[in-house]
Amino acid sequence: MTATIIDGRATAQRLHARITARVAELAVSHSLVPGLAVILVGEDPASQVYVGNKTRQAQAAGIRHFDHRLPIGATTQELIDLVKALNAREDVHGILVQLPLPPGVDDSAVLAAIDPSKDADGFHAINVGRLSLGEPATVPCTPLGCLSLIRQVIPVMSGKRALVIGRSNIVGKPMAQLLLQNDCTVTIAHSRTRDLPQLCAESDILVAAIGRPRAIAGAWIRPGAVVIDVGINRIDDGSGKSRLVGDVDYDSAVLRAGAITPVPGGVGPMTIACLLLNTLNAAQRIRFGPTAEQLAP
Numbered sequence: 001m002t003a004t005i006i007d008g009r010a011t012a013q014r015l016h017a018r019i020t021a022r023v024a025e026l027a028v029s030h031s032l033v034p035g036l037a038v039i040l041v042g043e044d045p046a047s048q049v050y051v052g053n054k055t056r057q058a059q060a061a062g063i064r065h066f067d068h069r070l071p072i073g074a075t076t077q078e079l080i081d082l083v084k085a086l087n088a089r090e091d092v093h094g095i096l097v098q099l100p101l102p103p104g105v106d107d108s109a110v111l112a113a114i115d116p117s118k119d120a121d122g123f124h125a126i127n128v129g130r131l132s133l134g135e136p137a138t139v140p141c142t143p144l145g146c147l148s149l150i151r152q153v154i155p156v157m158s159g160k161r162a163l164v165i166g167r168s169n170i171v172g173k174p175m176a177q178l179l180l181q182n183d184c185t186v187t188i189a190h191s192r193t194r195d196l197p198q199l200c201a202e203s204d205i206l207v208a209a210i211g212r213p214r215a216i217a218g219a220w221i222r223p224g225a226v227v228i229d230v231g232i233n234r235i236d237d238g239s240g241k242s243r244l245v246g247d248v249d250y251d252s253a254v255l256r257a258g259a260i261t262p263v264p265g266g267v268g269p270m271t272i273a274c275l276l277l278n279t280l281n282a283a284q285r286i287r288f289g290p291t292a293e294q295l296a297p
């Protein structure tokens, strides 16, 4: 048996097309143009690639894009001041602070300064709290994208055993919340977890978000399981060139899984499409109020 390959790029393109259509409607009917501001501190090359992708995708969807690049020495107070200025702007509906911030910057203070209604990443405590209470919330882009990929192959998740490997605020914790909301039985694993292979063997859905290249072996996977690989790891391919691999050992996992996401072309493109979705929906709520129509993921 060979796994179904879940095509994140194609799924993201379909979502992108729906976003583009709604953005065009809003421009005609209400002269509303959603705006996304991205703050990038320093010159981290991976972050620059990600920000570059976002800029292109936003422009293609008709979403206004404001790029703020600050030198590596930027202070917590400078970042908070910039966030507050963006909070006050009527043409900005989504704000994203690219993480990680340089050492010395208090990232939780910067994230706390974001107006929760403009929190495109869903990292503000208000949105984290709402998600955990099951109230309407802006959901972090990567887990939102993962959920939509899982739904393609498991439309009804009720009762499934789901394992989330990684407990970061960006991916692991919100992913676990979303799976719980969908009536999965959820386990969260992390660096202190004992007997990870056994937990994997018991799981119908496995989401790997640890940042360790090919750390999850195919032999651990329950035959037929759905495997979502969030990892983005740049490794030397042996000839001095670098390539991207996930947290799952794809070549062995594809032989056991029922469905699997590739890297690249899996979760990554969905993260960007969901960021644009969150920005569009924020713009609609800011303009039309809390009962505004929202585009579904």
Ligand SMILES: NC(=O)C1=CN([C@@H]2O[C@H](COP(=O)(O)OP(=O)(O)OC[C@H]3O[C@@H](n4cnc5c(N)ncnc54)[C@H](OP(=O)(O)O)[C@@H]3O)[C@@H](O)[C@H]2O)C=CC1
Residues within 6 Å of the ligand: 142, 165, 166, 167, 168, 169, 170, 171, 172, 189, 190, 191, 192, 193, 196, 209, 210, 211, 212, 215, 230, 231, 232, 233, 267, 268, 269, 271
């Ligand atoms: N495709 C996309 O759109 C995105 C991809 N990523 C990628 O996803 C990966 C994870 O990112 P992020 O959540 O920010 O990472 P973090 O480094 O913030 O968190 C990693 C988590 O994995 C756990 N962990 C580390 N090693 C192991 C191990 N050997 N076994 C079990 N658990 C382990 C850590 O445990 P502990 O808490 O105990 O330290 C921690 O909870 C990275 O490769 C990142 O680049 C991230 C965001 C978006």
Ligand SMILES: Nc1nc(=O)c2c([nH]1)NC[C@@H]1CN(c3ccc(C(=O)N[C@@H](CCC(=O)O)C(=O)O)cc3)C=[N+]21
Residues within 6 Å of the ligand: 049, 050, 053, 096, 097, 098, 099, 100, 121, 141, 142, 232, 244, 263, 264, 265, 266, 267, 268, 269, 271, 272
């Ligand atoms: N505030 C904040 N929010 C984030 O969502 C956030 C962040 N900070 N910091 C960094 C991580 C990483 N991340 C990625 C998003 C898209 C791709 C992506 O587009 N990947 C493509 C192409 C990758 C390539 O070719 O370089 C793919 O996997 O196919 C990758 C990684 C978002 N993150």
Ligand SMILES: [Mg+2]
Residues within 6 Å of the ligand: 100, 168, 170
């Ligand atoms: Mg991190």
